[in-house]
Amino acid sequence: MSTVDVQADVQHSAVAERPTVVNDFSFVAATVNGSGSQTANSVLIRAIFKMGIPVNGKNLFPSNISGLPTWYTIRINKDGYIARREGTEIVVAFNKNTAAADLAGLPEGGVCVYADDIPLDRARTDVTYYALPAKELVKQSGADVKLRDYVANMVYVGALAELLGIDRDEIKAALTFHFQGKTKPINLNYGVVEAAAEWVRANNHAPCPFRVEAMAKTTGQIMIDGNTAGALGAVFGGVSLVSWYPITPSTSLVDALNEYLPEFRHDADGAPTYTVVQAEDELAAIGMVMGAGWAGARAMTATSGPGISLMSEFAGLGYFAEIPGVIWDIQRMGPSTGLPTRVSQGDVLSTYFLGHGDTRHVCLLPGTMADCFEFGYLAFDLAERLQTPVFVLSDLDLGMNSWLSEPFTYPQEPMDRGKVLSVEDLKRLGSFQRYADVDGDGIGYRTLPGTDHPAAAYFTRGTGHNANAIYSERPDDWQGNMERLDRKHETARRLVPKPVIDQHAAAKLAILGFGSSDGAIQEARDRLTTQGVATSSLRLRALPLTDEVRDFVAAHERVYVVELNQDGQMYRLLCMEYPELATKFISIAHCDGLPLTARFITEQIQQREG
Amino acid sequence: MATAAKPGDNRKINLIGLERTDYKGNVSTLCAGCGHDSISAQIMTAAFDLSLKPHTIIKMSGIGCSSKSPAYFLSRSHGFNALHGRMPSVVTGATLANRSLEAIAVSGDGDTGSIGFSQYKHLLRRNVPMVYIIENNGVYGLTKGQFSATADQGQKLKYAGLNELPPIDLCAEAILSGCGFVARSFSGDAKQVRELLKAAMSYHGTAVVDIISPCVTFNNHDESTKSYAYGKAHEEPIHDITFIKQYEEITVDYEPGTVQVVKMHDGPTIRLKKLDRDYDPTSKMAALQLLEGAHEKQEFVTGLLYINEGRPTLPELQHLPSTPLAKLSPDQLRPGEDKLREIMATFM
Numbered sequence: 001m002s003t004v005d006v007q008a009d010v011q012h013s014a015v016a017e018r019p020t021v022v023n024d025f026s027f028v029a030a031t032v033n034g035s036g037s038q039t040a041n042s043v044l045i046r047a048i049f050k051m052g053i054p055v056n057g058k059n060l061f062p063s064n065i066s067g068l069p070t071w072y073t074i075r076i077n078k079d080g081y082i083a084r085r086e087g088t089e090i091v092v093a094f095n096k097n098t099a100a101a102d103l104a105g106l107p108e109g110g111v112c113v114y115a116d117d118i119p120l121d122r123a124r125t126d127v128t129y130y131a132l133p134a135k136e137l138v139k140q141s142g143a144d145v146k147l148r149d150y151v152a153n154m155v156y157v158g159a160l161a162e163l164l165g166i167d168r169d170e171i172k173a174a175l176t177f178h179f180q181g182k183t184k185p186i187n188l189n190y191g192v193v194e195a196a197a198e199w200v201r202a203n204n205h206a207p208c209p210f211r212v213e214a215m216a217k218t219t220g221q222i223m224i225d226g227n228t229a230g231a232l233g234a235v236f237g238g239v240s241l242v243s244w245y246p247i248t249p250s251t252s253l254v255d256a257l258n259e260y261l262p263e264f265r266h267d268a269d270g271a272p273t274y275t276v277v278q279a280e281d282e283l284a285a286i287g288m289v290m291g292a293g294w295a296g297a298r299a300m301t302a303t304s305g306p307g308i309s310l311m312s313e314f315a316g317l318g319y320f321a322e323i324p325g326v327i328w329d330i331q332r333m334g335p336s337t338g339l340p341t342r343v344s345q346g347d348v349l350s351t352y353f354l355g356h357g358d359t360r361h362v363c364l365l366p367g368t369m370a371d372c373f374e375f376g377y378l379a380f381d382l383a384e385r386l387q388t389p390v391f392v393l394s395d396l397d398l399g400m401n402s403w404l405s406e407p408f409t410y411p412q413e414p415m416d417r418g419k420v421l422s423v424e425d426l427k428r429l430g431s432f433q434r435y436a437d438v439d440g441d442g443i444g445y446r447t448l449p450g451t452d453h454p455a456a457a458y459f460t461r462g463t464g465h466n467a468n469a470i471y472s473e474r475p476d477d478w479q480g481n482m483e484r485l486d487r488k489h490e491t492a493r494r495l496v497p498k499p500v501i502d503q504h505a506a507a508k509l510a511i512l513g514f515g516s517s518d519g520a521i522q523e524a525r526d527r528l529t530t531q532g533v534a535t536s537s538l539r540l541r542a543l544p545l546t547d548e549v550r551d552f553v554a555a556h557e558r559v560y561v562v563e564l565n566q567d568g569q570m571y572r573l574l575c576m577e578y579p580e581l582a583t584k585f586i587s588i589a590h591c592d593g594l595p596l597t598a599r600f601i602t603e604q605i606q607q608r609e610g
Numbered sequence: 611m612a613t614a615a616k617p618g619d620n621r622k623i624n625l626i627g628l629e630r631t632d633y634k635g636n637v638s639t640l641c642a643g644c645g646h647d648s649i650s651a652q653i654m655t656a657a658f659d660l661s662l663k664p665h666t667i668i669k670m671s672g673i674g675c676s677s678k679s680p681a682y683f684l685s686r687s688h689g690f691n692a693l694h695g696r697m698p699s700v701v702t703g704a705t706l707a708n709r710s711l712e713a714i715a716v717s718g719d720g721d722t723g724s725i726g727f728s729q730y731k732h733l734l735r736r737n738v739p740m741v742y743i744i745e746n747n748g749v750y751g752l753t754k755g756q757f758s759a760t761a762d763q764g765q766k767l768k769y770a771g772l773n774e775l776p777p778i779d780l781c782a783e784a785i786l787s788g789c790g791f792v793a794r795s796f797s798g799d800a801k802q803v804r805e806l807l808k809a810a811m812s813y814h815g816t817a818v819v820d821i822i823s824p825c826v827t828f829n830n831h832d833e834s835t836k837s838y839a840y841g842k843a844h845e846e847p848i849h850d851i852t853f854i855k856q857y858e859e860i861t862v863d864y865e866p867g868t869v870q871v872v873k874m875h876d877g878p879t880i881r882l883k884k885l886d887r888d889y890d891p892t893s894k895m896a897a898l899q900l901l902e903g904a905h906e907k908q909e910f911v912t913g914l915l916y917i918n919e920g921r922p923t924l925p926e927l928q929h930l931p932s933t934p935l936a937k938l939s940p941d942q943l944r945p946g947e948d949k950l951r952e953i954m955a956t957f958m
C-alpha cells in the first residue's frame with residue numbers, strides 16, 4: 001500500500017533468535033506532553049483489551065501542559081498481572097530528548113521503535129531497531145498541515161499493530177470508540193495506522209520477538225479509570241451538590257460528574273436535580289459541602305493533598321458539629337506541591353486525623369474500580385448514617401489510569417439517609433435533643449432546616465455544647481460529648497467496608513496493603529509462593545480498622561505493611577491501634593512517585609526473611 | 611383575625627399568628643451596651659413585623675462577638691455558627707441545598723473584612739440569596755481589641771496602638787462585587803436599622819447591611835468613627851426609609867414630593883425620603899462616589915446606598931427546580947438499574 005521509498009531499516013540483533021514471547025511483556029511510548037499521544041495510547045490499550053488479553057496502562061506524565069516528556073506504559077499479561085513492572089521490553093522512542101535514555105533502559109533482547117528523524121545512536125547490538133519514516137507517512141496521509149502533529153503518533157500505533165500482531169479491526173473499532181463514531185477523524189487516523197502498518201510489513205526483515213494473541217480473558221469486562229468510576233458511584237448515590245476547586249489528579253472526577261449528571265439527574269421538566277459549583281478555593285468547597293449536608297442534601301467535593309490541608313478546619317467542624325459530607329482525596333505526591341502528577345498514599349495519617357483537637361475521620365480506601373464505584377454511593381450512606389464527613393482516599397494511579405473490571409453492580413441496598421426527624425416524628429415526640437445518645441450508638445437525631453415544627457430548630461456550632469446543642473463550657477458536657485463521639489467511631493468501625501482477606505492456614509507471613517498497590521502485592525505473593533514462601537494477604541478498605549484486621553494480624557507471625565509513602569503511615573497507624581501486636585508489623589514503604597512493583601515487594605520480603 | 615403589625619405596633623400577634631416572643635432567642639452574653647445586641651433586637655422586630663416563618667429562616671454566622679448573636683434571636687429557626695470568615699460558603703451550600711430557606715447571616719468586620727474577605731467577595735459575585743449583616747465595630751471584639759481592616763486610619767487603641775493603614779469599606783467592596791442591595795446604618799438608630807433590615811429581608815439576592823456597631827469595651831473612644839459619640843454626631847442619613855410590605859397599609863410617614871419608591875422583587879416597595887441631597891440609589895457610580903466622599907470627610911452615610919434588582923440569584927443561575935435538592939425522593943436521586951447497564955455497555 002505504501003509508496004514511501006525508504007530503505008528498510010532493521011538491524012538484526014544478536015538475540016533475535018530467541019523464542020517469541022506471547023502475551024507477557026510491556027511496552028512504553030515515550031512522547032512529548034501535549035502531542036496527542038494520549039489518543040494513540042488509549043487506542044492501543046483498548047484494542048488489546050478487546051482482543052481478550054489482560055492489560056493495564058499507566059501514564060507517567062509531567063506537571064506541564066506541553067513540551068515535557070511523558071511515558072505511557074502498557075503491560076500485557078496473560079495471567080492477569082497488571083501492576084507496574086520495572087522496565088519494559090519495548091520502547092517507542094518518539095521524543096528526541098529522551099530517546100537515548102529510553103534506549104539505554106531496554107533489557108537485552110529489547111525492541112526499539114523510533115521515528116527516523118531522531119538521531120539515535122544505535123550502539124547497542126542487543127536490541128532490535130525499527131526506524132519509522134513517521135514524517136513522511138503522515139505527509140502522505142493527506143492530513144492537513146495543522147493536524148499532522150496530532151496524527152503523527154498513529155504511526156507507532158500502526159507499527160506496533162503490525163509488529164505485535166494487534167488486530168487492525170480492533171484498532172479501527174478503538175478509534176471509532178474514541179472519536180465517538182465521527183468518520184472524519186476516524187478515517188484520518190486510521191489512514192496513518194494502515195500506512196504505517198503496511199510500511200512495516202513491506203520493509204521489515206526481522207520478526208518481532210514479542211507478539212499478542214487473542215484470548216478470552218476480558219470478555220464482558222469494562223475498562224475504566226477510578227475517577228470516572230467514583231463519579232458514577234456518586235451519581236448513583238444521589239449526589240446533589242458538588243463544590244470543588246481544580247487540582248490534579250482529582251479534576252477528572254468532577255469532569256466525569258459534569259458528564260454524567262446532566263444525563264441522569266433531572267426532574268420531569270428537565271431541571272437539574274443537582275448543582276455543581278466551582279468554588280474560589282478548597283475552604284469554600286468544603287464549606288459549601290458542609291452547608292448543604294447540614295441542610296439535608298448529599299454533597300461532595302474532590303481534591304488532592306494541598307486541598308485536604310486547606311479543608312482541615314472545616315473537617316474538624318464537620319466532625320464535632322456532626323455534619324455529613326463526602327470528600328474524595330485523589331492522593332498525589334507531597335509534602336507541599338510535591339510531584340503533582342505522581343502517585344502516593346501519603347495522606348493517610350493527615351486525613352484520618354484531619355483537624356485540631358481529638359479528631360478521627362471515617363476514611364474509605366478503594367483498591368479496585370468496583371470499590372471506587374461502590375464507595376461513590378456508600379460514602380453518602382455512611383456520612384448520613386454517622387452524621388460526619390467521610391473521606392475517600394483514592395490515588396492518582398487508581399484515579400487516572402485505565403483498569404479492567406467486571407461491570408459494576410447496582411447498589412443492593414436502598415439509600416440510608418440516617419437519623420432525621422420529620423414533622424410527624426416531632427409531633428409524636430414533642431421535642432428532641434440533638435446530641436443525645438438515644439440509641440447507644442453515639443449517633444444523635446437531627447432535624448433539617450425548614451422542618452415546620454416549633455421544636456425542630458437547634459443551633460449548630462463548633463463550640464462546646466450540651467445534648468441540647470446549647471453552648472456549654474461545663475467539663476462534664478465536654479467530656480460526655482467527646483465520649484459519645486468515641487462511641488460513634490466504634491459504630492463506624494462496625495459499618496465501614498470489611499477488608500478483603502486471603503488467609504492461608506500454613507502461612508506465618510502476611511502482607512497487608514490498601515489501595516492501588518494490591519496488584520503488585522498479589523503478584524508478589526505468587527512469586528513468593530513459587531519460591532516456597534506462603535503468605536496471607538489483607539487489603540484494607542476503610543478506617544477505622546475493623547475487628548477482622550486485628551484477628552488477621554494476631555493469626556500471623558509477621559505482617560508486612562506495604563504502602564506508597566515515605567514514613568510508613570499505615571504501619572504507624574496499625575502500631576498505634578494495636579500496640580500489643582506492634583512487634584508483628586514490618587514496614588515496606590516506598591515512595592519515588594511510581595506505582596509499586598511486585599519485584600520490589602518480593603525483594604523486600606526476601607531480604608528481611610533472609 | 612390577625613392583622614398586620616406596623617413598625618412600633620405593640621399588637622401581640624402578627625399575620626401568621628405568632629407573638630413577639632416567638633422570635634426571641636437565648637439571653638445575650640455580650641457586654642452590656644454592645645451595639646450588636648441592639649441589632650439583634652431589630653432583627654427580631656423586623657422578622658415579627660414581616661411575619662416571617664421562623665422555620666423557613668436559617669441564622670448563619672462566622673466567629674466573633676457579632677457572630678455569636680444568632681443564638682440571641684429567633685430560637686425557632688435553625689442556626690449555624692460556622693468558622694471564622696467562612697460563613698459565606700456554608701450559606702451558599704445550605705441555600706443551594708434548600709432554596710426555600712431564607713438566610714439571615716451575621717458577621718463582624720474582622721470575620722468579613724479580613725479572614726473571610728475572599729468568601730465575602732465570591733458570595734456577592736454569586737448573588738446568594740440572603741441577608742448579610744455586618745456588625746462593624748472596627749475592632750476584633752472577641753480577641754480583645756486588635757484593629758480590624760475597617761479601623762480608621764490614624765486611630766489609636768489602648769492595646770493595639772496606632773493604625774496607619776487605610777480602612778476597607780465593606781459597602782464599596784459589595785457594590786464593586788455586583789451586590790444588588792447595599793445599605794449602611796448605625797446600631798443606635800433603631801428605626802433605620804429595622805427598616806433597612808426589613809427591606810433587606812424582602813430583597814431577592816444578597817442584601818448587605820453594614821451596621822456601625824460600637825464595641826463599648828474596646829472601641830468606644832470618642833475620636834473613633836465607630837463610637838457612639840462619633841456615630842451620633844457624624845451620621846449622615848441619605849434618606850429615611852419606610853419599608854412597606856404589600857399587604858400593609860401604606861402610611862403617610864414621608865414628605866410628599868421628596869419620595870423615591872423602589873419596588874422590590876416580590877412586590878413590596880421601599881420609600882426613600884431624601885433629606886439634603888438628591889440621591890439616586892440605582893446608580894453604582896453615584897454610590898461609590900458618595901462613599902468615597904464620605905471617607906474623605908470621615909463621615910458615614912446611612913441608608914440604602916445602592917439597589918439593583920436585575921441580577922439572577924445563584925439558584926436561578928443553576929436552574930434549580932423548585933423542589934429543594936434536600937427534599938428529593940430516592941427515585942429522583944438514584945437512577946435506575948437499566949441506566950447503569952447502559953453506562954456499563956459504553957465501557958465494554
Ligand SMILES: Cc1ncc(C[n+]2csc(CCOP(=O)(O)OP(=O)(O)O)c2C)c(N)n1
Pocket residue numbers: 673674675676677694717718719720721722745747749750751752753758
Ligand atoms: C481560624 C481562626 N483564627 C482566629 C480566630 C480567633 N478569633 C475569634 S473572633 C476573631 C475576630 C472577630 O472580630 P470581628 O469579626 O470583627 O467580630 P467582633 O468580635 O468584633 O464582633 C478572631 C481573630 C478564630 N476563631 N479562628
Ligand code: SF4
Pocket residue numbers: 639640641643644645646675676747751752824825826827828
Ligand atoms: S467586646 Fe465589644 S463587640 Fe464584644 S461583646 Fe463586648 S462590646 Fe460587644
Ligand SMILES: [Mg+2]
Pocket residue numbers: 674718719720745746747748749750751758
Ligand atoms: Mg469587629
